[in-house]
Amino acid sequence: MGNLSIQEKFERELVKGSFLRGDPITGDRYYSREFAQKEWDHVFTRTWxxxxxxxxxxxxxxxxxxxxxxxxxxxxxxxxxxxxxxxxxxxxxxxxxxxxxxxxxxxxxxxxxxxxxxxxxxxxxxxxxxxxxxxxxxxxxxxxxxxxxxxxxxxxxxxxxxxARPLRESLGVVADHLDAYQTDKWVRVMWLTGKVDCNWKIIHDNFNEAYHVLSLHRELGTFIDDAYQNTDYDIYETGHNRMRMKGCLPSSSSRVGEVQAPLDAILRQWDLDPAAFNGRVREARAAIQQQKRKLGAERGQWQYEKLSDDQLTDYHHITVFPNISLTMSADGYQVLRPQPHPTDPEQCLFDHWFMVPVIDGVTEVATPLGTRKVEPAPHETFLHGDASLGFVADQDLSVAVAQQRGLHSRGYKDSYLTRQEDRVRRLHEVINDHIEGRR
CATH class of the missing domain: 2.102.10.10 (Rieske [2Fe-2S] iron-sulphur domain)
Incomplete structure (x- = not known):
């Protein structure tokens, strides 16, 4: 792909035109032992x-x-x-x-x-x-x-x-994305695994859409634009996909003209006065990008070097088929991964990692579980509900068990999806492709 930018590479791999077949997403996919065995035989044993x-x-x-x-x-x-x-x-x-x-x-x-x-x-x-x-x-x-x-x-x-195809070829432009963040120099400061009473796809479906954000994560709207009209949804031939949500500005649906937390703290971190952005809060994103570009190197933020301006402020949610979600930001990223339970399709093991760049003089960082030391984390394992898997992850999982039960109902036939949930339908169709020998 030569010297193309990451965005250009993403666009090269996009699925063009009408691509969804409309394969039904029936409830038995989430509890059938026979279907779980097919997923194991044709998906998990054949993917990276x-x-x-x-x-x-x-x-x-x-x-x-x-x-x-x-x-x-x-x-x-x-x-x-x-x-x-x-x-x-x-x-x-x-x-x-x-x-x-x-x-x-x-x-x-x-x-x-x-x-x-x-x-x-x-x-x-x-x-x-x-x-x-x-x-x-x-x-x-x-x-x-x-x-x-x-x-x-x-x-x-x-x-x-x-x-299997070689890893870099299989990941496609996702590999270029990791290269840009230089994640080979990052450290895992949070390493959690929770056993959850739901099928792995319930969690991964959730990470393939943001339609639920206004219901479960309303507080994010003070510093992330959660409006679907301003969010990019990209689906790739490889089976992977990406969602980009603009950060460092409030939701476009917000009528509040003043800077709110935590955007005020982000502005101060980059020597910007939050009060100066009251009434023009949507200009904060570009201002923070400029300050990160101007001050980042002298503050030791070497990881900004290869990032585009939007990567300095925005959240790039990358889902790697079949079950890995990477929530990328310039200062930390998450690995969110539900794994199939070895014997029970109505349970899964949910991994939540948080990674940060190793920067001279920085010994502690904010994580989804509060402040932690910049050092390799021990593995913490527990049952869902016995400890936190991270504030936002806990919110996501708050509906998972009820959904697992609901999918058994005769009243549920198939998902009735918005366009912003196309990535959910695509996930299930690529699973079908693997099971039915089309990949």
């Missing part, structure tokens, strides 16, 4: 997923694991410096090989059952009684089952499909 942060595998001897469905994926950096991914299972008798979520400074992995020993490149290096195998010793010959693995945007990705 995020397994962890690249800095977790920064040095040889590092090991991380990630669970998805009934699988556990093992990722390592061996002495040769290469990052690899394997199914986390011993080929001897099927025992789970590595139990920890994260390990460093190790040279070998030992199965707890019979002590088969593997190097970090997955090869069997030692077994007891090697001479007793009638088919020959497995040492140096057998290895863990390796799967596709790549690193992009500071994230470690894996794909269980050996014939």
């Amino acid at each position: 997923q995020i397994g962890g942060m690249a800095y977790q595998l920064e040095k040889p001897g590092s090991v991380i694991t990630y669970e998805i469905g009934n699988e556990s994926i093992l990722m390592t950096r061996a002495e040769d410096g290469k990052i690899r991914a394997f199914y986390n299972v011993c080929p001897h008798r099927g025992n789970r090989l590595v139990a920890e979520e994260e390990r460093c400074g190790t040279k070998r992995m030992v199965c707890a059952y019979h002590s088969w020993t593997f190097s970090l490149d997955g090869v069997v290096r030692h077994v007891r009684d090697a001479e007793d195998y009638p088919q020959g010793s497995p040492v140096g010959k057998m290895k863990l089952e390796e799967i596709r693995c790549d690193v992009l945007g500071g994230l470690v990705w894996f794909n269980m499909d050996p014939n």
Whole structure:
């Protein structure tokens, strides 16, 4: 794509014309075990997923694991410096090989059952009684089952499909977006996983539209323009999509002419007087863009360098098919990911990460759970309702369980969607494409 801007690249990949077939979104898609199995077989085992942060595998001897469905994926950096991914299972008798979520400074992995020993490149290096195998010793010959693995945007990705397209090709312009934010230099300061009593698609449907914002997130209208007429909705051939909401200005539906919180604090942060924008509050966005461009470098905000003006203030909500949402802003971004439950389609595991750039002298940052230190966060896991998954995420989930129940009703036949919800219909149609062999 040469020297095209990110916006031009996005436009190149847009789906043109009338593309939605109108496939029904019936309730059984959210509770049928048969349909959940089809999703697993044709979608989740054939698409790229995020397994962890690249800095977790920064040095040889590092090991991380990630669970998805009934699988556990093992990722390592061996002495040769290469990052690899394997199914986390011993080929001897099927025992789970590595139990920890994260390990460093190790040279070998030992199965707890019979002590088969593997190097970090997955090869069997030692077994007891090697001479007793009638088919020959497995040492140096057998290895863990390796799967596709790549690193992009500071994230470690894996794909269980050996014939999958390369990661960057699969992500398309989403990869260019991550490049612009230079997310390979960011750190995860919040790492939450909540078990929620709803199907994974209920949460992901929510992230594919902003029609609910005025109902669930009304407070955002003081500094984000939530009007659909002023929001960009882009759908791509890859199955991914993007929504851009203008930030640092109030909703165009607001009749309040004065600067409100938290926009007043944002203006002061960039040496602008909030009172000067009373009566012309919609000019705040451009003024903040100019100040960020003018003052950003001297304040150490290196991540602004490759960003466009709209990326300095606006929220780019990118959904990566099938189930990853990236809410990008210039000073922090979220990974919002509902994963299918391994056995129950009416439950899911919801990951919420918050990432920030590492900037000299900045030791604390604001996050969806308040102020946190700029350092790798520990993993916090809990049942939905026992702790917060973030203020806005809690609002989203406040309707999830009731929707799961409602989808069982004979009174629900199909979603009746606005144009601004086209991305929801598109998600389900691409799922159907995978299941029915069109992708």
